[in-house]
Amino acid sequence: MTLIADFYLETPVVRTTLRAAPEMCVTIEQQTSRDSKPFAITFWASDGDFEEFEVGLADDPTVDTAVVLAEVDGQRLYQVELTPEGNNQMTYHAWADLGGVFVSSHRVGDGWRVRIRFPDRDSLREYVNYCERRDLTFDLRQLYDAGRETGDELGLTDRQHETLETATEMGYFEVPRQAELEDLADVLGVSRQAVSERLRRATETLVRATIHGDDPDQKTDTDREE
Numbered sequence: 001m002t003l004i005a006d007f008y009l010e011t012p013v014v015r016t017t018l019r020a021a022p023e024m025c026v027t028i029e030q031q032t033s034r035d036s037k038p039f040a041i042t043f044w045a046s047d048g049d050f051e052e053f054e055v056g057l058a059d060d061p062t063v064d065t066a067v068v069l070a071e072v073d074g075q076r077l078y079q080v081e082l083t084p085e086g087n088n089q090m091t092y093h094a095w096a097d098l099g100g101v102f103v104s105s106h107r108v109g110d111g112w113r114v115r116i117r118f119p120d121r122d123s124l125r126e127y128v129n130y131c132e133r134r135d136l137t138f139d140l141r142q143l144y145d146a147g148r149e150t151g152d153e154l155g156l157t158d159r160q161h162e163t164l165e166t167a168t169e170m171g172y173f174e175v176p177r178q179a180e181l182e183d184l185a186d187v188l189g190v191s192r193q194a195v196s197e198r199l200r201r202a203t204e205t206l207v208r209a210t211i212h213g214d215d216p217d218q219k220t221d222t223d224r225e226e
Contacts, residue, residue: 003118004103004144005127010111010137012089013062013082014041018110020056024048025190026107029077031092038064038081039090046075047191062086094130098123104158108189111137142169160202163188163195 018026030042045053057066063080070077082090095116100123103115118124124143131138142165156164166187171178185192 002145003121003124004115005118005124005140006113006115006142006144008108008111008137008139008141009091009114009131011091013086014057014060014080015062015110016060017053017056017063018107020059021048021050021053024053024107025194028105028112031090031102033092033096038083039087039092040079040081042069042077042079044075044077047194050076062089091127091131091134091136095127098126100127104162106189108187113141113187113189155205155208156202160198160205163198164202167199 018024024045025047026043026045028041028043030040032040032042034040054066057063057078057080062082062085064083064086066078066080068076069079095118099119101117103117105112105114107113116127118127128138128140163184167173167179167184170183170187172180172184181192181195184195188195
């Protein structure tokens with residue numbers, strides 16, 4: 001049974017960069033292992049001080065080179081090539097060799113909230129053991145069957161789905177509330193405003209899909225999340 005593991009992970013890779021710009025939101029777009037070139041990570045950065053962030057990149061012992069590939073609506077798309085030290089600290093090689101498939105990853109504090117699809121529980125267990133042997137912080141948040149129906153069928157984006165799940169787990173919808181928007185923002189690694197907007201859009205999408213019976217594939221501009 002294919003599983004998706006949702007977990008928190010801390011590694012030394014780009015840690016210096018993250019600490020240099022603590023408010024910066026970072027979302028990994030792609031990770032690329034290349035035989036003849038350094039390992040590369042492509043990610044979006046937003047909502048922080050880009051000058052401090054780029055100073056952090058320049059000072060980071062795990063970063064060899066960093067270039068801005070694009071700048072759109074206050075976000076910058078970076079491609080970072082790692083030093084040999086950075087490459088050795090990546091867990092990419094461990095989960096990829098076990099048949100894992102990258103789903104998503106975004107910055108939370110000094111670490112990352114990661115989702116990876118594993119072929120089975122044994123492969124996930126091997127990956128966890130790998131992280132433990134290297135003294136990496138690994139905290140499994142959720143594990144679910146990758147074949148089960150998710151919010152995609154209802155028109156939710158990945159970020160909206162994650163925000164609703166986190167809000168439910170933390171008791172945001174309970175009476176009285178067990179968590180506030182600020183608490184969700186801390187866990188998700190985004191601003192309070194971003195959490196509020198995701199919840200609003202997700203609720204609207206669910207109402208349209210379940211009460212009005214709208215086609216989830218026919219999204220309006222307000223449904224689409226940047």
